[in-house]
Amino acid sequence: MSTPAAAAPGSEENWLRLDSQICFSLQAASRAFNGVYRVILKDLGLTYPQYLVMLVLWEEGELPVKKLGEHLRLDSGTLSPLLKRLESAGLVRRERSARDERSVEVRLTEEGTALRERAVRVPRRIVAATGLDLREIGELRERLDQLTSALDTAALEEELGDGG
Amino acid sequence: MSTPAAAAPGSEENWLRLDSQICFSLQAASRAFNGVYRVILKDLGLTYPQYLVMLVLWEEGELPVKKLGEHLRLDSGTLSPLLKRLESAGLVRRERSARDERSVEVRLTEEGTALRERAVRVPRRIVAATGLDLREIGELRERLDQLTSALDTAALEEELGDGG
DNA sequence: CACAATTCAGTTGTGCACAACTAAATAGCC
């Protein structure tokens, strides 16, 4: 916090500060985004994850819970209650697929479709809030996606018994 | 997902894709980090937020809940139950301050102090998992902190009635 | 001293993330 430059870089001790930085900064940024979205989405009555679900539905039309989860990297444990809330808010309907009864199709109601009109202003405000231009955003996004895929790979390898 | 370059950049419609990208990428990276930490910290019996608390305590010694929250940007609603869990795990003690009875001092137990020995290996594994070198990490961190502070400022302005 | 405002930890309630599990439906194989 007060001494940005760590001494004796070879020492494991000092790593106990460094390491937390990148993931901590990342989480702080993620939560800061969440805060901005919270304020902006309040008008629409959506949380940020709900907004993401609506984005996918506006783009893809109807789709099963499974596909939705793949788009957003969320499992049914997260999506099921979230979708129930969207349903009781009157924005989506959930119906068992006729051709595969295991699957549940999620589709927009008229109200859900109509909400798009009001949501269309959100992105510009978000981009403005970042203070970045589109190029910078693109660069940062690229770095982050790269980082995510490296981390995913590493997590898999760790899980497979590489004790470090 | 499939068409990285959006057409007709002037259209508000297309922003409904773009915007989600940066924050989505950010959250994805944040969750990916969480996944790696989950695997690595399992041995220590800590979650990632608990690990962050321990990092601060290892660095700062004892300190009141309030200060802890300032370091980690967390409020008592998050910290109180978390600290209870750390306490029942035998890693910390919580005691009302003698000089100010509103304040609760959090301090390490012997066991909590001893855990540092085993935690000292975590950072290196995390850094390795990112696939980045320390310079790249520093650069990314700087960008993210900048972004966070821009977002915090914007959230404040939004909240103060700037209807966008 | 008395009184209002502030500070601090804690509680409650809502919502998300994820692991582990259940139950039902489907697919593949004999």
Next chain:
DNA sequence: GGCTATTTAGTTGTGCACAACTGAATTGTG
């Protein structure tokens, strides 16, 4: 057909984030 394995939503339980509130202690002011 009968069997197992897989797929798919859903449920349960744990933990975190945060808003709103409570209650106790402290501070500031007269």
